[in-house]
Amino acid sequence: MDQPTLLVTLTGPDRPGVTSTLFDRISAVGAEVIDLEQVVLRGQLTLAVLLAVDGVEPQLRQVVHETGTGLGMQVQVHSGRGDNRSRPTGRAAVAVLGAPITATHLAAVSKAIAEHGANIDRIRRLSRFPVTTIELDVSGADLLRLRRELALVSSEHKVDIAVARSGLARRGRRLVVMDVDSTLIHEEVIELLARHAGREQDVAEVTARAMRGEIDFAESLHERVATLAGLPVSALDDVRRSITLTPGARTLIRTLRRLGFSIALVSGGFIEVVADVADELGIPHARANRLEVVDGRLTGRVVGPVIDRAAKAEALRDFAQLEGLPLSRTVAIGDGANDLDMLEAAGLGIAFNAKPLVRAQADTAVNVPYLDAVLYLLGISREEVEEADAADPTTAPMSLPAIPASL
Numbered sequence: 001m002d003q004p005t006l007l008v009t010l011t012g013p014d015r016p017g018v019t020s021t022l023f024d025r026i027s028a029v030g031a032e033v034i035d036l037e038q039v040v041l042r043g044q045l046t047l048a049v050l051l052a053v054d055g056v057e058p059q060l061r062q063v064v065h066e067t068g069t070g071l072g073m074q075v076q077v078h079s080g081r082g083d084n085r086s087r088p089t090g091r092a093a094v095a096v097l098g099a100p101i102t103a104t105h106l107a108a109v110s111k112a113i114a115e116h117g118a119n120i121d122r123i124r125r126l127s128r129f130p131v132t133t134i135e136l137d138v139s140g141a142d143l144l145r146l147r148r149e150l151a152l153v154s155s156e157h158k159v160d161i162a163v164a165r166s167g168l169a170r171r172g173r174r175l176v177v178m179d180v181d182s183t184l185i186h187e188e189v190i191e192l193l194a195r196h197a198g199r200e201q202d203v204a205e206v207t208a209r210a211m212r213g214e215i216d217f218a219e220s221l222h223e224r225v226a227t228l229a230g231l232p233v234s235a236l237d238d239v240r241r242s243i244t245l246t247p248g249a250r251t252l253i254r255t256l257r258r259l260g261f262s263i264a265l266v267s268g269g270f271i272e273v274v275a276d277v278a279d280e281l282g283i284p285h286a287r288a289n290r291l292e293v294v295d296g297r298l299t300g301r302v303v304g305p306v307i308d309r310a311a312k313a314e315a316l317r318d319f320a321q322l323e324g325l326p327l328s329r330t331v332a333i334g335d336g337a338n339d340l341d342m343l344e345a346a347g348l349g350i351a352f353n354a355k356p357l358v359r360a361q362a363d364t365a366v367n368v369p370y371l372d373a374v375l376y377l378l379g380i381s382r383e384e385v386e387e388a389d390a391a392d393p394t395t396a397p398m399s400l401p402a403i404p405a406s407l
Contacts, residue, residue, distance in 0.1 A: 002082045005034060006053045008064050012073035014045035025067045026051070029059045034083055045073075050083070088140035090118070091166035094150065095377050098159045099131045099368060105159045106134065112153050113138055116146050127382035130247075131368045135379065137166065147363065154365070162364035162377045164348060170379050173260050175325050177316045177342065179334035180267035180274050180288070183352050184371070185243045189269040190224050192242060196235040199227035217268065217338050218306045221289065229300025233293050236272050243273070248372030253281050254395070255375055255385050262323045266315045268307050268338050285322070287315045313341035333374060334358070350374060 010022065019038065032052035039046050053060055061077055068075035096109055113120055113136070122137040138146075147163040154161040164170065181188045194203035203224045210220035256263055264285035267274045271288040278286040289307050292299040305311060312334075320330050332339070332346035335354040343349030343362045351362035352371065359365040366373050375385060389395040 004053050004057065005080050005082060006031075006051045006057060006060055006064075007078040007080060008049045008051065009076040009078075010045070010047045010068050010071075010073040012045060012071070014040045014043055018045060018071055018073070019047060021071060022047070022049075022064070022067050025063050026060065029056050029063055031056060031060055053079075088119070090139060090141040090143065092118070092138045092141040092143055092146060093164045093166040093170060093379060094136040094138055094146075095126070095162040095164070096134045096136070096159060097131050097162070097366065097368060097373060097376065101132045101134060101159065105157055108153045108157050109136070109150065109161060112149050113141075113146070116141060116149055118146065124381075126376045126380070127373075129382070130370050131373055133373070133376040133382075135376070151360075160365060160367050162350075162366075164364070164377060164379075172329065173262070173325065174329045174331055174347075174378075175262040175264065175316075175320050175323050176256055176331045176333070176374075177264045177266055177319060177346065178332075179312075179336070179339050179342075179352075180265050180277065181269050182335050183246065183333060184249055184265065184277070185245055187243050189239060189243070189273050192239045193228055193231065193235060194224070196238060197228050197231045202227045217308045221268065221302065221306055221308075225289075225291065225298075225302055226300040228291075228298045231298045233296050233298065235298075236270075236291075240273055240276055243277070246369070246371045248370035250281075251372040251385060252374055253283065255372070255380065255388065257282060258388055258392075259380075262319070262325070264315070264319045266307065266312045266342065268312070285319050287311075309338045309341045312339060313345040316342050316345055331374075331378070333371075348377070350377065 010018070033049065034052055035050040037048050051060060057079065064077055065075050094109065094113070096105060098105060110120060118138050118141040120136050121139055124135055126133040126135050143163065143165055150161045150163055178184050191200060191203060194200045206220050206223045209215050210217065215223070253263065262285070263283045265274055265278050265283055265287070267288040269288050271286065271290050274286050274288040287307060290303045292301040292303045307315070316330060316332060317327065320327055327345060328347040330346045331348045331350065332342045333350045333352050334343055335352050335358060337355065337357060340358060340361055343351065343358070349363045351358045351365040352374070353367055353369065354362065354365060364377060366377070372385070
């Protein structure tokens with residue numbers, strides 16, 4: 001409907017009563033409120049109101065100016081017709097993460113979005129510590145093309161940029177599947193076991209051959225596990241006590257559980273360790289390789305199929321089916337080539353402090369050392385996380401003596 005409208009913008013020091021006073025005075029004129037947005041940044045308020053003004057524009061202008069100036073605010077009033085123009089389709093959420101984020105970063109991101117032909121409709125800060133995250137609500141975007149274009153900006157300016165589908169696609173329950181070694185935890189469990197067996201150098205050499213592409217994951221796993229032959233099973237308990245969670249891991253898991261998300265661990269490591277970590281963190285699903293044990297000692301062999309990159313993707317699909325969720329509602333987090341199939345299969349694949357090859361092929365990359373930064377890519381702010389923690393009497397660090405507390 002092409003009715004006369006008035007756009008009113010008030011800016012100035014924020015204090016209780018500004019909004020209520022303005023609408024109380026406007027109500028005497030009887031105007032219809034069509035749209036409204038308000039933001040407060042370091043104590044400065046910006047309030048924008050779109051009003052229908054059929055036959056009452058002069059009165060509204062007078063009331064708005066008198067009220068605004070009386071409140072010590074700057075007032076701008078613009079006449080027009082009709083509602084806001086409809087936002088084009090192709091909605092995307094662009095998250096920029098950095099420590100710090102600079103004006104150069106935001107200039108490059110906003111320029112790329114403009115050159116793409118998309119529009120930035122809203123901007124908000126999701127976190128300030130330990131990293132700063134700025135989220136841009138974008139419309140008129142081709143998601144895959146914008147993701148590729150901003151990946152170039154990310155590489156050039158050394159800042160993390162994530163592009164996710166917005167709207168209903170970001171809401172509701174999801175399945176989050178995580179790699180374990182060097183993702184959920186700092187360590188590589190096979191290396192810790194090799195240290196107990198005095199074969200750390202042998203394992204490192206096999207790993208290097210695999211990294212050079214000379215052998216595949218399954219072959220490298222069998223060769224590395226073979227070095228553990230004869231190791232007493234009690235070494236697994238020692239390894240379990242020595243692993244450390246990645247900073248932010250507890251916060252991530254705790255928040256995902258509050259949201260009702262399903263969580264799973266999928267690892268090329270060993271279920272004897274992974275299952276304990278999953279139990280302690282309240283994660284219901286876990287899949288990993290199983291070590292063969294005879295007479296209390298490792299035989300140097302694994303039991304059952306190897307959890308390689310194809311098996312990780314299969315596990316994601318299995319868990320999604322078990323939870324009754326489509327793949328579009330899954331999130332995968334990993335760091336190595338062994339995670340590539342899983343990252344590709346997921347609705348959102350996140351490379352966490354990953355190898356360059358993995359960063360290049362994942363939907364998005366996080367290169368800050370805090371696992372809970374993943375929450376910001378899902379549109380969850382640090383403030384929301386902290387408020388939920390403060391309201392929950394059980395939030396005190398969970399009892400997990402075997403794993404040192406993380407952020």
